[in-house]
Amino acid sequence: MITTNPFAGLAEYGITPGMMMAFVILMVLAVVVGTALDVLHKKSHKYFFEHEERMKKLATRELSSAEKTSMLIQTITSEVLTSSEFHNPKRRLAHLLKMYGFVLFVLSSAVLIFAYPTTADAPFWAFLWHLGAIMVAIGGYWFFFSLRVDVQSEGNKWWNLKKRDLFIVSLLATVTFGLLWSLFGTVVLFALFIISTAVLFGSVYWSKFAHMFFKPAAAYQKRKLMADGSRENLPPFYKRAEVLDQSTMDLVRDIPKDQKFGLCIMKDEPKHY
Amino acid sequence: MPTFVYMTRCDGCGYCVDICPSDIMHIDDTWRRAYNLEPDMCWECYSCVKACPMHAIDVRGYADFCPLGHAVRVHRDEEEGIIAWRIKFRSGRIKDLVAPITTKPWGKFIPNLREVAPPTDEQRKSQLLFNEPKYIRLDDGDLYTLESQGLKMRQGVYY
Amino acid sequence: MAYKTIVVDNIDILVVGAGLSGTGAAWEARYWGQDKKIVIAEKANIYRSGAVAMGLYAINCYMGTRFGENNPEDHVRYARNDLMGMVREDLLFDMARHVDSAVHQFEEWGLPLMRDPETGKYQREGKWQIMIHGESYKPIVAMAAIKSADKVYNRICVTHLLMDEAKENRVAGAVGFNVRTGDFYVFKSKTVIVAAGGASMIYKPRSTGEGAGRVWYAPWSSGSAYGLLIQAGAKMTQMENRIVLARFKDGYGPVGAYFLHLKTYTQNAYGEEYESHWYDELKKMVGEYIDHHPVPTCLRNHALIREVLAGRGPIHMVTMHSFQDPHLEEVGWHNFLGMTVGQAVLWAANDVDPKCENPELTTSEPYVMGSHATGCGAWVSGPEDVSPPEYFWGYNRMTTVHGLFGAGDAAGGTPHAFSSGSFTEGRLAAKAACQYIDDGKAEGIVVSERQIEELREKIYKPLENYKIWRNEIVAGTVSPTVLLPKQGLIRMQKIMDEYCGGVSMQYMTNERLLNIGLMKLQLLKEDMEMLAAADLHELLRCWELHHRVLTSEAVMHHTLFRKETRWPGYYYRGDHLYLDDENWHVLTVSRRDPKTGEYTMEKAPLYHIVGDVEEEYEKKKKAKKKAS
Numbered sequence A: 001m002i003t004t005n006p007f008a009g010l011a012e013y014g015i016t017p018g019m020m021m022a023f024v025i026l027m028v029l030a031v032v033v034g035t036a037l038d039v040l041h042k043k044s045h046k047y048f049f050e051h052e053e054r055m056k057k058l059a060t061r062e063l064s065s066a067e068k069t070s071m072l073i074q075t076i077t078s079e080v081l082t083s084s085e086f087h088n089p090k091r092r093l094a095h096l097l098k099m100y101g102f103v104l105f106v107l108s109s110a111v112l113i114f115a116y117p118t119t120a121d122a123p124f125w126a127f128l129w130h131l132g133a134i135m136v137a138i139g140g141y142w143f144f145f146s147l148r149v150d151v152q153s154e155g156n157k158w159w160n161l162k163k164r165d166l167f168i169v170s171l172l173a174t175v176t177f178g179l180l181w182s183l184f185g186t187v188v189l190f191a192l193f194i195i196s197t198a199v200l201f202g203s204v205y206w207s208k209f210a211h212m213f214f215k216p217a218a219a220y221q222k223r224k225l226m227a228d229g230s231r232e233n234l235p236p237f238y239k240r241a242e243v244l245d246q247s248t249m250d251l252v253r254d255i256p257k258d259q260k261f262g263l264c265i266m267k268d269e270p271k272h273y
Numbered sequence B: 001m002p003t004f005v006y007m008t009r010c011d012g013c014g015y016c017v018d019i020c021p022s023d024i025m026h027i028d029d030t031w032r033r034a035y036n037l038e039p040d041m042c043w044e045c046y047s048c049v050k051a052c053p054m055h056a057i058d059v060r061g062y063a064d065f066c067p068l069g070h071a072v073r074v075h076r077d078e079e080e081g082i083i084a085w086r087i088k089f090r091s092g093r094i095k096d097l098v099a100p101i102t103t104k105p106w107g108k109f110i111p112n113l114r115e116v117a118p119p120t121d122e123q124r125k126s127q128l129l130f131n132e133p134k135y136i137r138l139d140d141g142d143l144y145t146l147e148s149q150g151l152k153m154r155q156g157v158y159y
Numbered sequence C: 001m002a003y004k005t006i007v008v009d010n011i012d013i014l015v016v017g018a019g020l021s022g023t024g025a026a027w028e029a030r031y032w033g034q035d036k037k038i039v040i041a042e043k044a045n046i047y048r049s050g051a052v053a054m055g056l057y058a059i060n061c062y063m064g065t066r067f068g069e070n071n072p073e074d075h076v077r078y079a080r081n082d083l084m085g086m087v088r089e090d091l092l093f094d095m096a097r098h099v100d101s102a103v104h105q106f107e108e109w110g111l112p113l114m115r116d117p118e119t120g121k122y123q124r125e126g127k128w129q130i131m132i133h134g135e136s137y138k139p140i141v142a143m144a145a146i147k148s149a150d151k152v153y154n155r156i157c158v159t160h161l162l163m164d165e166a167k168e169n170r171v172a173g174a175v176g177f178n179v180r181t182g183d184f185y186v187f188k189s190k191t192v193i194v195a196a197g198g199a200s201m202i203y204k205p206r207s208t209g210e211g212a213g214r215v216w217y218a219p220w221s222s223g224s225a226y227g228l229l230i231q232a233g234a235k236m237t238q239m240e241n242r243i244v245l246a247r248f249k250d251g252y253g254p255v256g257a258y259f260l261h262l263k264t265y266t267q268n269a270y271g272e273e274y275e276s277h278w279y280d281e282l283k284k285m286v287g288e289y290i291d292h293h294p295v296p297t298c299l300r301n302h303a304l305i306r307e308v309l310a311g312r313g314p315i316h317m318v319t320m321h322s323f324q325d326p327h328l329e330e331v332g333w334h335n336f337l338g339m340t341v342g343q344a345v346l347w348a349a350n351d352v353d354p355k356c357e358n359p360e361l362t363t364s365e366p367y368v369m370g371s372h373a374t375g376c377g378a379w380v381s382g383p384e385d386v387s388p389p390e391y392f393w394g395y396n397r398m399t400t401v402h403g404l405f406g407a408g409d410a411a412g413g414t415p416h417a418f419s420s421g422s423f424t425e426g427r428l429a430a431k432a433a434c435q436y437i438d439d440g441k442a443e444g445i446v447v448s449e450r451q452i453e454e455l456r457e458k459i460y461k462p463l464e465n466y467k468i469w470r471n472e473i474v475a476g477t478v479s480p481t482v483l484l485p486k487q488g489l490i491r492m493q494k495i496m497d498e499y500c501g502g503v504s505m506q507y508m509t510n511e512r513l514l515n516i517g518l519m520k521l522q523l524l525k526e527d528m529e530m531l532a533a534a535d536l537h538e539l540l541r542c543w544e545l546h547h548r549v550l551t552s553e554a555v556m557h558h559t560l561f562r563k564e565t566r567w568p569g570y571y572y573r574g575d576h577l578y579l580d581d582e583n584w585h586v587l588t589v590s591r592r593d594p595k596t597g598e599y600t601m602e603k604a605p606l607y608h609i610v611g612d613v614e615e616e617y618e619k620k621k622k623a624k625k626k627a628s
């Protein structure tokens, strides 16, 4: 089952390995073109650099290239690899499941289609393909039904879909139909799988797919701006002990320096309704 | 518009939607990120700004009377019990300020009134509230009355 | 429509609106009703709702009897003087004798109250105000309310009160809708404490673009307390007593700390003291009230308004002296960041450095509320041991509807209560509500399905209107059939501004203007049957507008009734430009018949607290008279 290469039996529907390979290449192109259009049309890259230039003027110190490299590495190991920018642990976990699942799924699809186009027996990659799809499904449905902000904080019903849901819906459809097709092997399920995949990768320009590319860049930029003193105009994130000499602090001066007060508003999930 | 959200900073967590007293922070239909949908009903109360874990919300003073190029940004830390502000003037001048927001662990010293000794009948019939008369002056004296203060209620014009 | 109906049954005490007075009510109710069911229905998120959402830098009402500073009757005299005599002194005395106990508990809960390093007393800003680091004032009192309540229903916009069908004029609960899910909520309750706050945006604001949001009182202060009470047929008092604030221009940043603590002062464009220019005029208008100390807020406004009209504006706050002291400068900035951040934003944007220039002051558009230097609100019973018979009908802070209580902005005739006094009033109302139930006054309440169904239909009508009538037009906001809430709001503000003494009329009105205004409001009310809401957010705005319009109508009727100019600087009756103690040293009381919508107005006697101070004063006056 989950160690069988689902793509091996495609000849039954008259689909040749060449066609599948062409499809994959087409999808890659769609993503590249969609992202390029997104960037060019919206001039998001321009904003990005101009914002950085503007903030540089406020910088209080220059970053060395060693520092920048180390920040780049931190961005990769922290924000990119562990989604550390998510404040809510549930959302972070769901995101990690979706992200790693997706990477496994896409990678193993490519390997299976290009390296094992007709071999049913490719247990390692086939397992990764199924595992990836299941991870995306777990993270994705969790997100879809209860963590989506419009469901969690706006109180919308989960079936109330908007344009913003194009990405998550096509992603879930892709892995769901993919798994079902692998399980039952009907041509209808395969067709649905292919259609959802096409929507997922073909809609980059309209969906929030492109966020995969600009999020890490934005995270890296944030790190740099916080370090060079411009801080995007934010005040320093003091600990209480660091500011006790200020005249406003007389009332709390005698409290043990490392005492934490716990949480108040931020204790609850953001769904007060 | 009074508050606005930086596209690359917001992660759609919903704290601002949840907290805004004016119900104007909402999630955009295309980007699943927050935005201010009714800027002329925004008080610049900063409730959402303070609650945003990503510092994704900022304020651009009301267009009616605020030239561009300024910033008033904030970091509110409940664990540390402090709030830090940075004011950036149009001229580029910067002013940093800090203040405490609590002196005690949140909520710990608020008594649970289900569990305190219930009021006596006498207290019920009196004019006293919970913890009174003690808490009025933190002494043993009683509640003020017209008699105790040598006062009367009278009609007429008095200044 | 797919919205569910959710019935919350068997409530003993329903608190509508959990701002400062509502949190006080819910918290205290638990002590007197340890086994009672206490429920809060709040339009926003209790942690940051109401006028204190942003925080406060001062508690404006604290006696300090503990430090031998003031007695409750001193505060009554102060408020009486400031409001030109028109206050409910029984309620004020009662609030003032309890308020310190609330403040002492706030400190125990963790609210940072500043201390004077030398005396150890609370740091005074002025005679009544103490300074706090109150950024989290609201979250702190919210935690107290949450601890006491059985349940807090957030994001419920309460639209109507439920009325008992077994006994006339008795409350039975409230209904509203959830602004997020849209579900219809029915709260069946033995008593209701309305604590839904005052009213901003009644009058056309000075800033009409984005800046319309920078109102002095919060934009979410939708007059719901008044709307709900008026709809239920409760009597209202002093609704003509709208307030105009002299504040920093555009940002409406607070001036209290500036005047009192930082010792700044005002001058006209030419650097002159100007209040004395208007002494003679005011003496003619209000007689001896102008000689009182401190000079009543409205009379100081009058001088400011007249000086600007005389061409000697703008009026400046002289900050350049005090702000040379870096400590005082810091206090000035903290004061804004603590309660009106927008003022700091405004100065940052305009590069205003109060060390180097004297910022402008202005008078705001009028506001309708009852806890600052004005006392609009419901006609409520006072405490048994203080109130004269006309002011007492059994339960402290109960309105003229049985089982229906009011506190904070909702209770009339109690100005200068501010945050701490509002919290205290909530506590008083809660104790009385428990007593009312224990006395068996809430037995046998009947609410029919029909009453509930009718309200349900009414509440969602704007959504229905929108759905149907948007088919009529291609796109856009112009429809020949329906009215959007924003359009209705702006129309109401224009009517109030031009006919009921708003800022563009320099606060002037008269009988003819008011009658036209009432007629125009009537047309607006008819059109509001066709209010349309595209979504739940707009539905919220529709119901806020309903409450604001009900408030406006009451303000008009009261303004029409009082045929004098009691508060020059708040508003002027051009046809009666003088204060008239002979005929109008009374409180105005109104009632709108819930069935017909007709208003009836009456005068209620004004009782004053009289002690040595007053008797001394009378004696001196008589002696003076004799001498001349």
Ligand SMILES: Cc1cc2nc3c(=O)[nH]c(=O)nc-3n(C[C@H](O)[C@H](O)[C@H](O)COP(=O)(O)OP(=O)(O)OC[C@H]3O[C@@H](n4cnc5c(N)ncnc54)[C@H](O)[C@@H]3O)c2cc1C
Pocket (backbone or CB within 6 Å): C016, C017, C018, C019, C020, C021, C022, C041, C042, C043, C044, C049, C050, C051, C052, C056, C057, C058, C059, C060, C061, C156, C157, C158, C159, C176, C195, C196, C197, C198, C216, C217, C218, C220, C221, C222, C224, C225, C254, C339, C340, C371, C372, C407, C408, C409, C410, C417, C418, C419, C420, C422
């Ligand atoms: C700018 C400014 C500065 C001030 N400065 C000070 C100061 O320095 N010191 C001081 O002591 N006081 C100050 N005050 C006054 C103080 O804030 C008020 O007196 C006090 O908050 C009034 O309390 P309240 O409970 O009547 O109203 P609010 O605190 O406004 O509470 C009303 C509550 O009702 C809710 N509500 C409204 N409509 C509905 C509805 N339809 N359904 C359900 N819930 C609803 C609201 O969301 C809110 O939570 C200031 C006020 C302002 C605006």
Ligand code: SF4
Pocket (backbone or CB within 6 Å): B005, B009, B010, B011, B012, B013, B014, B015, B016, B017, B033, B034, B051, B052, B053, B054, B055, B056, B057
């Ligand atoms: S709180 Fe901040 S990060 Fe969260 S949704 Fe709002 S703006 Fe985005």
Ligand code: SF4
Pocket (backbone or CB within 6 Å): B002, B003, B019, B020, B021, B022, B023, B024, B025, B036, B041, B042, B043, B044, B045, B046, B047, B048, B049
């Ligand atoms: S500043 Fe206040 S009113 Fe404005 S969006 Fe934020 S929470 Fe809402």
